[in-house]
Amino acid sequence: MKKNSFVLITLLLTAVVLSSFTSVFADGKTTLVVGFDQDFPPYGFVGEDGEFTGYDLEMAAAAAEIMGLEVVYQPIAWDSKDMELDSGTIDCIWNGFTINGREDKYEWTEAYKDAGQVILVKADSDIETLEDLAGKVVAVQTDSSALEALESEDYKDLVAEFKDLLVVAQYNTAFMDLEAGAVDAIAMDLDVANFQIQDKEDQYRILDEMLQAEQYGVGFKLGNTELRDKVQSALEELVKSGKFAEISEKWFEYDSCVMSICKDEA
Amino acid sequence: MSISVMLSKLGEGMITSVLIFTLTLLFSLPLGLIVALARMSKNIILRNFTRIYISIMRGTPLMLQLLVVYFGPYYLFGISISSGYRFWAVILAFSINYAAYFAEIYRGGIESMPLGQYEAARVLGYSESQTFMKIILPQVIKRIIPAITNEVITLIKDTSLAFSIAVTEMFTVAKAIASSEKTMVSYVAAGIFYYVFNFVVAVVMESIEKKLDYYR
Amino acid sequence: MEIFSIKNAKKSFENNLEVLQDISISVSKGEVAAIIGPSGSGKSTLLRCATLLETMDSGELIYSGEKAAWNNEEGKTVYASPEKLRQIKSKFGLVFQNFNLFPHYSVLKNITDAPISIQKRKKEEVMQEAQVLLEKMGLSDKAYAYPFQLSGGQQQRVSIARALAMNPDILFFDEPTSALDPELTGEILRVIRSLAAEHMTMVIVTHEIEFARNVADRIIFIAGGVIVEEGNAESLISDPQNDRTKAFLNRLQR
Numbered sequence: 001m002k003k004n005s006f007v008l009i010t011l012l013l014t015a016v017v018l019s020s021f022t023s024v025f026a027d028g029k030t031t032l033v034v035g036f037d038q039d040f041p042p043y044g045f046v047g048e049d050g051e052f053t054g055y056d057l058e059m060a061a062a063a064a065e066i067m068g069l070e071v072v073y074q075p076i077a078w079d080s081k082d083m084e085l086d087s088g089t090i091d092c093i094w095n096g097f098t099i100n101g102r103e104d105k106y107e108w109t110e111a112y113k114d115a116g117q118v119i120l121v122k123a124d125s126d127i128e129t130l131e132d133l134a135g136k137v138v139a140v141q142t143d144s145s146a147l148e149a150l151e152s153e154d155y156k157d158l159v160a161e162f163k164d165l166l167v168v169a170q171y172n173t174a175f176m177d178l179e180a181g182a183v184d185a186i187a188m189d190l191d192v193a194n195f196q197i198q199d200k201e202d203q204y205r206i207l208d209e210m211l212q213a214e215q216y217g218v219g220f221k222l223g224n225t226e227l228r229d230k231v232q233s234a235l236e237e238l239v240k241s242g243k244f245a246e247i248s249e250k251w252f253e254y255d256s257c258v259m260s261i262c263k264d265e266a
Numbered sequence: 267m268s269i270s271v272m273l274s275k276l277g278e279g280m281i282t283s284v285l286i287f288t289l290t291l292l293f294s295l296p297l298g299l300i301v302a303l304a305r306m307s308k309n310i311i312l313r314n315f316t317r318i319y320i321s322i323m324r325g326t327p328l329m330l331q332l333l334v335v336y337f338g339p340y341y342l343f344g345i346s347i348s349s350g351y352r353f354w355a356v357i358l359a360f361s362i363n364y365a366a367y368f369a370e371i372y373r374g375g376i377e378s379m380p381l382g383q384y385e386a387a388r389v390l391g392y393s394e395s396q397t398f399m400k401i402i403l404p405q406v407i408k409r410i411i412p413a414i415t416n417e418v419i420t421l422i423k424d425t426s427l428a429f430s431i432a433v434t435e436m437f438t439v440a441k442a443i444a445s446s447e448k449t450m451v452s453y454v455a456a457g458i459f460y461y462v463f464n465f466v467v468a469v470v471m472e473s474i475e476k477k478l479d480y481y482r
Numbered sequence: 483m484e485i486f487s488i489k490n491a492k493k494s495f496e497n498n499l500e501v502l503q504d505i506s507i508s509v510s511k512g513e514v515a516a517i518i519g520p521s522g523s524g525k526s527t528l529l530r531c532a533t534l535l536e537t538m539d540s541g542e543l544i545y546s547g548e549k550a551a552w553n554n555e556e557g558k559t560v561y562a563s564p565e566k567l568r569q570i571k572s573k574f575g576l577v578f579q580n581f582n583l584f585p586h587y588s589v590l591k592n593i594t595d596a597p598i599s600i601q602k603r604k605k606e607e608v609m610q611e612a613q614v615l616l617e618k619m620g621l622s623d624k625a626y627a628y629p630f631q632l633s634g635g636q637q638q639r640v641s642i643a644r645a646l647a648m649n650p651d652i653l654f655f656d657e658p659t660s661a662l663d664p665e666l667t668g669e670i671l672r673v674i675r676s677l678a679a680e681h682m683t684m685v686i687v688t689h690e691i692e693f694a695r696n697v698a699d700r701i702i703f704i705a706g707g708v709i710v711e712e713g714n715a716e717s718l719i720s721d722p723q724n725d726r727t728k729a730f731l732n733r734l735q736r
Contacts, residue, residue: 033349038434038442045446046439048267050275074349075442076432080333084432087340089349172445196448385535386582390596390648391571400595404586481585482630 031072032064035090038075039170042195042251043096055251059112060094060218062243063234078143085221092231093219096189098145100214107228109235111215113248113256116190117146119207120197122178127185130209134161136184139174142167146187149212171196178204187211191252215258236261267447276455279439283425284463286356286435290421293361298368305373316369323366328359329430335359336431356428364421371413375406408478415471422463436460483511484547485652485683486574488532491541493524501527502538503707509652512681514674516688516698516715520730524707525687529656532685533576534567545573546651572601575645579657581637583629589616589640590625593647601648608647615643619673635666639673646677653677655686659693671696691734695719703727 036044036057047053052073064071076084084090085106096115099108119138121127127136140147147167150159159165166183168174171192177183186193190210197204218235220228238244239261248256255262304316323331336355339345379402387397426437434442440456443449487508494500501524509515519525530536532543534550538559543551550570551561561567583592590612597608616622619639629637638658645653655674659667667690674697677684688694694701695715702712703724711724722728 038438039445041446046267046275046442047446048271050267050271072349074432075434075438077430080337080430080432083333083337083341087337088346089352089432170441170445172441175448380582382578382580382582383584386578386584388535389533389571389576390644391568391600392596396599400599401584408586481628 030070031091032060032067032069033072033074033089033091034060034094035074035076035081035084035092036095037078039172040095040192042191044073044075044094055247056094056096058247058250059235059238059244062238062247063231066234066237067230085219088221091220091224091227096191096216097219098148098214099217099219100145100212101148102219105222106219107222107225108217108219109228109232110259111217112235112259113216114213114258115216116213117149117187117211118190118193119209119211120178120186120188120193120204121184121207123201123203123205125184125205127207129207130158130211133158133185135163137164137166137182138162138185138187139166139168139177139183140187141171141174142169145189145214146211150187155211235259267443269451272443272447272452273455275439275443276436276452276459279434279436280459282353282428282433283422283436283459286360286425286428286433287422287463289357290360290364291418293357294364294368297361297365299372301365301369302372302376305369306376320366320369323363324370328363328424329427331363332356332359332427332431335362352431352433355431356433360421360424360428364417367417368414371410371417372406374413375410376402378409379405408481411471411475411478415468415475418467418471419464422460422467485509485511485513485545486532486685487542487544488528489542489544490553491528491531491543492539493527493531493536493541494539501707502531502541505541505704505707505709507685507702507709509683509685511651511683513700514678514682514684514686514698515700515702516686516694517702517704518688518691518694518730519704519710521689523704525704526656528704529576529654529685529687533574533654534571535576537561545570548573572648573651575648575650575653577638577641577645577653577655577658579661581629581634581641581661583637583641583644585629588626588628589621589632592629592640593644596644597647597649612643612647615646618676619643620669633666634662635669638662638670642670642673642677652683652685655684655688657687657689659688659690667693689734691719691731703730705730 034057038045038052040054042054043056044052044054052075057073061071074090076090081093085093093106098115099111119127119130119133127133138150140150149155150165166174166177168177171186171188174183174186174188175196178186190206193206197206218228218231235244236259239257239259244257245255248254301316301320304312305320307313332355335358336347336352340347383401383405384397387401392401425435428435429438436459437456440452443452487506489506491502491505492500493502505524505528507515507528517525517528527536531538538551540553540557540559541551542549542553542559548570549562550567551559554560562570587595590609593612593615594608597603597611598605613622613625616625619642621636621639621643624632624636624640629640632640642653658674659670662670671693674684674686678697686694686698698715700712701715701718703710703718705726711718711722711727718727719731722731
C-alpha cells in the first residue's frame with residue numbers, strides 16, 4: 001500500500017519535470033532574455049530599490065522596447081555564459097562584454113563603448129607604473145578580460161615578476177583582500193574600478209598606465225545574425241532619438257557611444 | 267539601499283532556498299528508499315545499475331550534476347531549454363544526488379536489522395511487504411536518523427550551489443547586494459539566516475529522535 | 483490425532499554437510515516432545531524446516547492432515563502454494579531463543595498485531611484474549627510496557643503469549659531458556675507446564691536435560707543428523723540404550 005505512494009511520488013516527480021520541459025516549447029519569441037553577471041556594476045547589478053539596474057540593462061530595456069519585445073533580465077553564473085547562450089536560455093550577453101579576443105566566438109553588434117583594463121591600488125601605495133607590480137600580489141576575477149590580458153603574451157614577463165597572481169571568484173572579495181592588505185593591486189575593468197572607488201577616492205587610485213584598451217559590444221550565439229541585426233538597428237535608433245546619450249550620461253557623465261553612427265554625427 | 271529593501275530581497279532568496287530544501291527532501295527521501303531496495307534487489311541488472319548510479323552521484327561534484335541536468339537536454343539531445351526549467355533542474359539534480367546518499371544510509375540501516383525480526387514476522391504470517399513496512403522500516407528509521415540529520419544539514423548549505431545554473435537563492439542575492447552596495451551587511455544577514463535555518467532543522471530532527479526514544 | 487509430522491527429512495547445506503539425514507517425527511495432540519542433542523546435531527535445522535524458515539531437500543511436512551510439503555517423483559521436496567502455506571502457518575507457533583519481540587511495539591501490540599492485521603480477527607476479541615494470555619503469563623501490569631523494559635524471562639513469556647495469540651494447534655520452542663540466566667528458566671518451565679496441563683501440543687528443542695525431563699512426555703535424541711534414540715522421558719534419561727545417548731547424558735551430568 002505504501003509502495004503505491006512511492007510510485008505515485010515518482011510519477012509526480014516525472015510529471016513535474018516533463019511539464020517544465022514542455023514549457024520550453026511554449027516559449028515563443030516575445031521576450032529578449034538578457035544574460036548578465038549581477039555582480040558587475042555599473043553595467044548590471046542590484047539597484048537601490050532591489051531591482052536589477054545598470055547602464056547595459058537600461059540600454060537593453062530601451063532597445064527591447066523599440067523591437068517590441070519584453071526584456072527579461074537573467075542573472076547568470078559567468079562561467080556558464082557560453083552554455084546559457086548555446087542552449088538558448090538567454091538571447092544575448094549584454095554586460096560590459098569585451099569584443100577584443102572574442103571576435104570569432106560570438107555574433108557581435110558594433111562596439112558601443114570603449115573600455116579598458118586597469119590596475120587599482122590603495123591610495124597610499126608605492127605602486128605607480130606596471131613595472132612597480134614586480135614582487136606584488138595582484139588579484140583578478142576569474143574568466144575576466146583583465147585575466148585574459150594578463151595571460152596574453154604581452155604581459156607574460158610582467159606576470160612572471162609578480163609575487164602571486166590571485167584569481168578570485170568576484171571583485172568584491174578582491175576589494176576585501178586589498179583593504180586587508182592581503183593583495184597589493186587588483187587588475188580590473190576601468191568602469192568597474194571607477195564605480196567602486198566613487199566616494200572613496202582618498203582610499204584607492206587607478207594607475208595611469210592601462211593594461212589593455214578594449215571595446216564593448218552585445219554578444220549573440222554564432223549564427224544568430226537575425227537578432228543581432230535587429231538589436232543593432234535598435235541601438236542606432238536609440239542614438240538618433242538621443243536616448244543613448246541620455247542613458248550613458250546618466251551612468252558615466254559623458255556620451256560613451258563609439259558606434260560609427262555617433263562618429264558620423266560628431 | 268534601505269535595510270527593508272535589502273531584507274525583502276534577501277527574503278525572496280530565502281524562499282527559493284527553503285523551497286529547494288523542502289522539495290529536495292520531499293522527493294529524495296522516498297526516492298532514496300526505492301534506490302536502496304533496488305540496490306539490494308535479487309535482480310543482478312537492477313542491482314548493478316543502482317550501484318553505478320550511486321557511484322556516479324557520489325563520485326562527481328553536485329555542481330557538475332547541476333550543469334548536466336540543466337544543459338544536458340540541449341547538448342546531449344538538442345532539446346532547447348527555457349529559463350522555466352532552471353528551478354526544476356535544481357530540484358531534479360538535488361533530488362537524484364541526495365537520493366543516492368540517502369539510499370546508502372537506508373541500506374546500512376536495513377542491513378543492520380537482525381535476521382530474527384524477519385523470521386519472527388515470517389512465522390507470524392506477515393507478508394514480505396508487511397514485514398518491511400510494519401516491522402523493519404520503523405526500526406530502520408530510528409537507527410538512521412542521526413545520519414539523515416547530517417545529510418539534511420549539508421543540504422541546507424548545498425542550496426547555494428543552485429546559482430551555478432542561475433537560480434538566485436539566498437546566498438547569490440547576498441553576493442549581488444554586497445557587490446552593488448559595497449557592504450558586508452548582506453553577508454552577515456545571510457550568515458544569520460543559514461545558522462537559524464540549520465538550528466531549526468537540528469531542533470526538528472532532535473525532536474523526531476526524542477519521539478522515537480520510547481523504545482530501544 | 484496426529485497434529486504434526488515430518489517424514490524422511492533430508493537437508494544439506496552448500497558445503498555438502500548433510501545436517502539432516504532422513505529424520506521422521508510425528509507428534510499427536512496434547513503431546514509434549516523434547517528434542518535434545520549436542521550442538522551441530524541438526525536439531526535446530528529440523529525445527530527451522532518444520533516452521534518453514536528453512537526448506538528441506540527431500541521429505542514431507544504435514545500439519546493436521548494438511549500437506550505443506552511432499553516429495554515429487556525424483557524424491558525432491560515440493561512445497562504447497564504460498565496461499566496454502568499462509569493458511570498452514572497459522573496452525574503452528576514458534577518461540578525463539580532470542581525472543582525476537584518487535585522492540586517498537588508495546589507488549590500488547592506485539593501480541594495483538596498479527597491476529598488483527600494478518601488473521602483479520604475482530605479487534606475486541608483479540609484484545610480480550612490478549613488480556614487473558616497476559617494474566618496467564620503473570621504480565622497483566624506490563625501490557626503497555628516496551629520489550630526493553632522487561633527482563634529476559636518476561637520477554638520470553640511475552641513471546642510465548644504472542645505465539646499463543648494466533649491460536650496455533652502446536653507450539654515449537656527453539657532453546658527457549660538458553661538466552662536466560664539459569665535462575666530465570668524456572669518461570670519459563672512453569673509456563674510450559676501450565677500449557678501442558680491444558681493439553682497444548684508442544685515440541686521443545688533444548689540442550690537442558692533437566693528441563694526436558696521436567697516438561698516432556700517423550701524425548702527424541704538427535705546426533706549427526708539422525709534420531710539416535712527416542713522414548714519416554716523418564717526412562718530415556720535414567721536408562722539410555724544407545725552408547726551415544728549415554729555419552730551425551732554423561733557429559734551433561736558431569
